[in-house]
Amino acid sequence: MNIQTKSQFVAVASITSELSAVMVVAKEISLAAANAKAIAFRAGDKAKGFQPITDFINELAKETIDLVTNINVYALSLYRLTVNEYRRTVAYNKFDLVVKTTEGVTYAQSMQAPLENAKISMQNCQRQFKRDVKQLLDQLEAVMHHARAARVIAANSRIEASQAGEYLQSLQAVAESVDKAAHTIHDNVQRCRIALSLYRNS
Amino acid sequence: MKMTKIYEGSYQWIMFGRDANKPSNIIDSNQYAVRTANRCLLLEPGGSELFAPMMAAVLHHTPVDQITDLFASHQDPDVISSLGLWDQALSNAKLHAPAIWEGYLRHFGCESIEYVPIPDNGGTIKLDSVELQLIPAHYLHSPGNFHVYDHHAKILMSGDVGSAVEAPGAPMYVDNFDSHIEKMRYFHQRWMPSNQAKRAWIERVRNLDIDILAPQHGRVFKGDDVKRFLDWFDSLQVGIAV
Numbered sequence: 001m002n003i004q005t006k007s008q009f010v011a012v013a014s015i016t017s018e019l020s021a022v023m024v025v026a027k028e029i030s031l032a033a034a035n036a037k038a039i040a041f042r043a044g045d046k047a048k049g050f051q052p053i054t055d056f057i058n059e060l061a062k063e064t065i066d067l068v069t070n071i072n073v074y075a076l077s078l079y080r081l082t083v084n085e086y087r088r089t090v091a092y093n094k095f096d097l098v099v100k101t102t103e104g105v106t107y108a109q110s111m112q113a114p115l116e117n118a119k120i121s122m123q124n125c126q127r128q129f130k131r132d133v134k135q136l137l138d139q140l141e142a143v144m145h146h147a148r149a150a151r152v153i154a155a156n157s158r159i160e161a162s163q164a165g166e167y168l169q170s171l172q173a174v175a176e177s178v179d180k181a182a183h184t185i186h187d188n189v190q191r192c193r194i195a196l197s198l199y200r201n202s
Numbered sequence: 203m204k205m206t207k208i209y210e211g212s213y214q215w216i217m218f219g220r221d222a223n224k225p226s227n228i229i230d231s232n233q234y235a236v237r238t239a240n241r242c243l244l245l246e247p248g249g250s251e252l253f254a255p256m257m258a259a260v261l262h263h264t265p266v267d268q269i270t271d272l273f274a275s276h277q278d279p280d281v282i283s284s285l286g287l288w289d290q291a292l293s294n295a296k297l298h299a300p301a302i303w304e305g306y307l308r309h310f311g312c313e314s315i316e317y318v319p320i321p322d323n324g325g326t327i328k329l330d331s332v333e334l335q336l337i338p339a340h341y342l343h344s345p346g347n348f349h350v351y352d353h354h355a356k357i358l359m360s361g362d363v364g365s366a367v368e369a370p371g372a373p374m375y376v377d378n379f380d381s382h383i384e385k386m387r388y389f390h391q392r393w394m395p396s397n398q399a400k401r402a403w404i405e406r407v408r409n410l411d412i413d414i415l416a417p418q419h420g421r422v423f424k425g426d427d428v429k430r431f432l433d434w435f436d437s438l439q440v441g442i443a444v
């Protein structure tokens with residue numbers, strides 16, 4: 001296995017790992033939203049501006065979970081494609097070696113068709129991989145967008161929390177946890193994108 | 203890769219082995235081909251490391267599109283880990299292999315090749331007018347294991363039974379049975395797990411008319427050495443690791 005193939009396997013496997021961490025964090029945001037809703041309900045008029053924000057947070061968390069679930073399916077298919085491409089590349093190289101070592105042998109010519117087919121299969125896999133990587137990058141961009149939106153909501157939450165009297169600390173804690181979670185999602189997804197972007201145009 | 207015709211009549215048996223370019227840390231193995239008018243069967247086609255030299259050698263005898271059948275006596279990598287490569291090279295082939303190993307062997311890659319599962323009591327492979335019998339050899343050493351008998355050529359391809367660990371470049375045929383014994387003893391004692399299975403196999407094989415016993419490793423037995431081998435194996439205690 002050459003270095004490029006090894007890195008490709010590692011890149012695809014690392015996406016699944018990074019995304020499972022994103023999933024945990026998105027579920028934490030969802031919990032934080034439920035918590036915030038309960039606090040805002042108790043705070044009544046003092047947290048009036050905070051109440052709609054909790055719905056936004058919850059919705060954002062759910063959308064992120066859905067997106068990541070879809071991306072995981074994609075990442076798995078990308079992994080299978082990587083295995084397939086590896087197998088076809090190995091076959092092509094072995095067939096090529098057979099052709100090179102059988103010059104003048106009685107039935108050497110009959111190896112041309114398998115060699116040509118292996119080449120086409122290998123190239124199809126490579127093209128498919130590039131297409132799938134591009135689509136995966138687009139989906140990861142959507143998660144990044146959600147993470148950025150969560151940070152804006154966290155900033156608004158802090159402002160609303162400052163007017164919530166004795167509930168200030170609780171609501172600020174909610175805003176902090178949303179901000180931290182958004183940060184984590186952003187970093188993890190960014191690592192996925194960096195790992196994959198090497199293969200978009202390779 | 204050395205090639206030796208071990209039978210030539212209206213069809214041929216060809217033995218492949220002693221690949222000089224094989225990595226030194228993988229066991230040497232014998233591959234066989236039965237070539238009829240329009241078809242070719244590869245027996246124990248070998249590990250993935252051996253695919254290219256094996257295919258290159260086979261092309262001396264048959265075009266790729268006439269390799270219609272593969273046979274694997276059992277699941278070991280030195281027998282059939284090249285399956286995924288044959289699968290991509292052959293457009294219309296069957297793999298005859300023990301039924302109980304199907305789900306395992308498919309891990310090597312078996313998408314276009316048709317897996318023909320051999321039931322526990324054996325079966326046959328027909329190649330043009332040649333009919334080969336699949337003789338049960340379970341637990342010798344694998345739990346699902348078959349040998350191939352050609353009653354016309356009087357050849358038994360005996361998988362790991364009769365195998366010996368040899369120096370590189372050893373001759374193809376046993377030339378001195380007594381001196382060959384020490385090359386086989388530990389292999390059979392350690393790899394063959396069951397005296398009961400061994401006795402059942404010997405009883406079955408003694409009823410066959412065999413001129414050539416062709417194992418997957420080491421040298422081929424001819425003539426009286428076949429009976430000498432069966433007598434020696436009969437008296438050997440196997441399964442010594444417990």
